[in-house]
Amino acid sequence: MNRKLIVFALVIFCVVLWTHGEEARKGLRVFISVDMEGVSGVIHWDDVSETGRDYGLFRRLMTEEANAAIEGALAAGATDILVRDAHDTGRNILPDLLRPEARLIRDWSGGPLSMMEGIDKTFDAVVFIGYHARAGTPDAVLKHTMSLSLFDIVLNGVKMPEAGLNAAIAGYFGVPVVLIAGDAAVVKQAKEILGNVEGVVVKEGIGNAAMMLHPKKSQELIRAKTEEALKRLKEFKPYKPTPPYTLEIVFNDESMAAKVALIPGAVRTSERAVSFTSSDFMQLLKLWRLARS
Numbered sequence: 187m188n189r190k191l192i193v194f195a196l197v198i199f200c201v202v203l204w205t206h207g208e209e210a211r212k213g214l215r216v217f218i219s220v221d222m223e224g225v226s227g228v229i230h231w232d233d234v235s236e237t238g239r240d241y242g243l244f245r246r247l248m249t250e251e252a253n254a255a256i257e258g259a260l261a262a263g264a265t266d267i268l269v270r271d272a273h274d275t276g277r278n279i280l281p282d283l284l285r286p287e288a289r290l291i292r293d294w295s296g297g298p299l300s301m302m303e304g305i306d307k308t309f310d311a312v313v314f315i316g317y318h319a320r321a322g323t324p325d326a327v328l329k330h331t332m333s334l335s336l337f338d339i340v341l342n343g344v345k346m347p348e349a350g351l352n353a354a355i356a357g358y359f360g361v362p363v364v365l366i367a368g369d370a371a372v373v374k375q376a377k378e379i380l381g382n383v384e385g386v387v388v389k390e391g392i393g394n395a396a397m398m399l400h401p402k403k404s405q406e407l408i409r410a411k412t413e414e415a416l417k418r419l420k421e422f423k424p425y426k427p428t429p430p431y432t433l434e435i436v437f438n439d440e441s442m443a444a445k446v447a448l449i450p451g452a453v454r455t456s457e458r459a460v461s462f463t464s465s466d467f468m469q470l471l472k473l474w475r476l477a478r479s
Contacts, residue, residue, distance in 0.1 A: 213265025215309045216416065217361065218288070219301050219352060220252045222273035223318035223328035224368025226388040226404035229396050231328065234273065247401050248273070248316055249280045251367065251388075254405040255313050256285040258412025268309075272301035273316070298471035301348065302355040311419055312356045312363045313412055319371035320347035325391035326371035332478065337458070338436035339474075342427045347372055350379045353425040358467045362422035364415040367408050369396065380425050384415040431470045434461040435477055446477045 222234045225248050232238035252269055259267050267288040271279045276293040284290055291304050299305060305312070319326035321337050331339055332348060339346045341354060349372060353363045365384040366376045373385035388404040389396045399407070415422070437443045440457045447454045451473060453461045460477065464470040 214259075214263050214311075214416065214419075215266040215268075216259040216264045216311050216313060217268050217270070217302075217305050217309045217356070218252060218255050218259070218313045218315060219270045219272045220248060220255075220279060221301070221314075221316040221318065221348070221368075222248050222278055223330075224316040224372060224388065225251055226399055226401045228316075228389075229327060229398075234328070236275065245278050245280055246283065248278055249283045250401065250405055251315050251408055252279060252288075253283070253285045254408035255315050255365075255367075255412045256288045258409040258414075259313070259416060260285075260287060261409070261413040262416035264416070268304050270301065270304055296475075298468065298475045299355060300475070302352050305356055305359055305361065307359045307361070309356075309359070309361045311416055311422070312353070312361055313415075314349055314352065314363060314366040314368070314376075315408065317349050317366055317368040317372050317376075318347070319369065319375055320345060323347075323371050323375070325393065327369045327389060327391045327396050329371065335438055335442055336435065337438050338434075340434040340436070342432055344379060344427075346379070347375045349376045350425075353380055354427055354467070355471065357424035357426040360424050362419075362424045364419065364422045365408075365412055367404070367411075382422060384411050386411050427467075429467070430463055430465045431467050432461055432463040433470055433474055434459055435474070449473065449476055452477075 227247055228244055233240055233244045256267055269288045270291045295303055319329045321329055321331040323329045349366055356363055363383055367386035370387045370390040373387050376383055386407045389398040436459045443458050443460050446460045451462055455461050462473045
């Protein structure tokens with residue numbers, strides 16, 4: 187065989203080995219953001235509040251739904267799993283009951299990533315557990331948008347549930363959302379915004395009430411659907427709104443809009459609304475963080 191051909195073949199062989207080695211070292215990295223209002227069984231604000239009589243029960247169920255997602259990710263071959271406790275205090279998941287294969291982020295850093303704290307471009311997929319619909323959604327369990335002082339957040343003209351904004355944060359890092367679990371309303375909203383996303387409906391709102399799956403059944407579905415979604419990871423694409431980015435914040439009280447309008451770059455769009463525009467999505471998130479403080 188020609189000497190040059192032999193050398194070329196050896197180079198190609200080494201490149202292939204190096205590439206496979208890099209993939210093996212990287213593995214499958216999964217980021218799981220866990221809220222509480224969308225957990226099976228939850229129906230009242232007392233259920234998700236530290237002062238609620240049954241808060242301890244729903245902390246455990248929140249942890250078990252997170253575990254179900256972890257189990258599904260492990261079954262799909264995940265080698266690194268990061269769980270972000272994304273509800274209220276950020277200190278709800280019971281660390282001792284969480285699967286030991288996962289790392290956990292608790293409390294709030296004050297940074298712009300908020301419910302997505304810890305995400306970066308090295309992750310392969312994002313999973314949302316316990317999520318809820320945006321404020322004002324009919325037949326939605328404990329619907330709200332980030333806080334009870336806000337009515338809407340609108341990104342590039344699209345009304346966002348928390349899942350939508352958090353998906354855009356993941357998309358900024360090039361990471362797709364593959365699954366969302368919560369009530370029927372938030373799964374519908376996520377599909378409208380993200381398109382091809384796996385959904386697990388654990389309950390369906392009926393006015394202020396809801397029809398629930400048994401928690402164990404919900405956990406079984408989350409485990410199975412997480413595994414399934416991650417095994418067809420290539421079918422999902424990151425959610426990336428087109429720049430320039432405009433984020434409009436609609437408050438329940440006009441006095442909040444007046445206060446936020448004092449932030450440099452803010453534009454008052456109505457009595458209760460303020461908007462920010464930037465070609466840098468991270469800069470927009472920092473302004474959003476200031477507006478919420």
